[in-house]
Amino acid sequence: MRRPVSAAYIGMAAMLIFNLAPFYWAISSSLKSNTEVVSFPATLWPRNLSFQAYREIWLNGGFPVYFANSLIVSLATAVLAASFAVLAGYGFSRFRFRFRTALMSIFLASQLIPSILLVLPYFKLLTIVGLYDTRIGLIAALTTMSHPFSVWMLAGYMDSVPIEIDQAAMIDGATRFRVLIHVVLPNAIPGIVATMTFAFLMSWGDLIWALCLITDETKITLTLGITRLVGEYRVEWAQIMAATVVAAIIPAGLYLFAQRYIVNSFVESAVRE
Amino acid sequence: MEAADTRGRGAMSTRPARSARQPTQLMSESTKGMLFVLPALALLVVVLGFPLIGAMLQSVNLMWVDHPHFSLVPFRTLARDPAFGHALLITFYYVVCSVAFHLVTGICVALPLNRDLPFKWVFRVAALLPWTMPDAVAGMVWRFMLDPLSGFINSLLLALHVIVQPIDWLGTPHSAFASVVISEGWRAYPFVMLLLLAGLQAIPRTQYEAAEIDGANRWQCFIHVTLPNLRTMLVIALVLDTISQCRVFGLIYTLTNGGPGDATTVLPILTYQENFQFFNTAYAAAMALTLAAITFIVSLPYLRLTMRQRA
Secondary structure, eight states: OOOOHHHHHHHHHHHHHHHHHHHHHHHHHTOOTGGGGGGGSSSOOOSSOOOOOHHHHHHHHSSSHHHHHHHHHHHHHHHHHHHHHHHHHHHHHHHHOOHHHHOOOOOHHHSSSSSSHHHHHHHHHHHHOOOTSSSHHHHHHHHHHHHHHHHHHHHHHHHSSSSSHHHHHHTTTHHHHHHIIIIHHHHHHHHHHHHHHHHHHHHHHHHHHHHHOOOOOTOHHHHHHHHHSOOOOOOHHHHHHHHHHHHHHHHHHHHHHHHHHHHHHHHHSSSSO | TTTTSSSSSSGGGSSSTTTOOOOOOOSSSSHHHHHHHHHHHHHIIEEEEEHHHHHHHTTSSSSSSSOOOOOOOHHHHHHOOOHHHHHHHHHHHHHHHHHHHHHHHHHHHHHHHHHHOTTTTHHHHHHHHGGSSHHHHHHHHHHHHHHHHTTTTHHHHHHHHSSSOOOOTTTTTHHHHHHHHHHHHHHHHHHHHHHHHHHTTTTTTTHHHHHTTTTTHHHIIIIIIIHHHHHHHHHHHHHHHHHHTTTTOOHHHTTTTSSSSTTOHHHHHHHHHHHHHHHOHHHHHHHHHHHHHHHHHHHHHHHHHHHHHHH
């Protein structure tokens, strides 16, 4: 297929503009002063660069707390989801047992249940066990929502780790658990990085669970905090855009770092072939 | 089944049984396999299973109501509730428009990305970037992009003399609906594009060469080689995207919160309002169950396809 390259470049240029414009707008608005950001017509680039918005969100208000909460909740979710998924992925990949296929379908189908259905009764259950409005309740929910996909992804990844190395270790007398920790795990690092990234991104971006489970100002997460920055009478757009830039930089950076791993794993687990 | 022969696929199954490998086994290999899966399963049952059953019981008034009794009133009310009917219709329009937007944009971006352009990696990285932005955050950014006075869109259109006075995009039902579709489209199309790109990469180059020898032009190549090869991937992308769009919440919550009026009130937004603003919990559960049932029916072809390939 020798097609003219120029058509492809025009397409790519259009894609770049469409994809990057909102990032550009968020960054440039966050660097404007409170008065310039609401001027009409809007300036495409700040006349005077000002870091006032960033200073304000970091020094006044709950933003640092929201940020820390999001970080705690997302890291905990990533570690927990990956741990559960490593065990289950190993079980599904290396063993044949009764109900194996049925269990795998349950894991697959559970991803299809909309959060809005689960969050309402989960909220009641948490109230009963006294975990409503706690980070633990939120972490448990997010771990559960992200681990079925992680299990599916890691089982697939472990299938690609040759079983011969398990067998060699077992002949040397290693137990199954030791085989998992010392032999399979080191070979499944890319899959684990991908699942952890996925679980982190999912909980970092969550709104609905935090919205329904958290009310305490000291426990709310970043996405929820951003929705609360919109005041009833005044909207401080420079500060909101500064907050969105911070909230977007973490997952974008993580994606750039783990790009190689997640892109392949993601496609492969969505499409088993 | 020989449990020790763990993979049981292809070349693996032809290996000799290794049952004599570990003479002092406390439990069978099959039990061990289940033990590895158990923690994840327990989590699934406790945090997902209980609420699911809870929602079912709640929707027929058997739980979390003053006088538990079986009643289908919530579901009967659903059938007659104009707000629910409207939300169902909005959700339907929204899903159709969004998924179409994602597929068309996805294929338009995937085709050039599949070629060996210089700086290909820059384009690939940029192509997926919107997908990393949390949907609630994207909703907020787009809300300010679409701001009538100090937003990016109006400033740009005014500067280019496309419009003569600012437009309140989120203020009228039709433009608000279009804004939601485009904003969520911006964020979600990269995922569809990624799936389609993987599909394109799997098409053997020889098929295109054969078509060119037969004198096919670019359009004919696309219709007769690309599309048929891409069929499975298109179905997967269509189903996965439909499922995720049926449950759109964060972006609409921050962009329009269902407004103006109820112009962008999709089912998840209405369910949330029923539960947390009007406290009709049984009714909200019935609504959410209906949404889940619709999602499940849509996803059946995907489930069947995936399980067949995996098992």
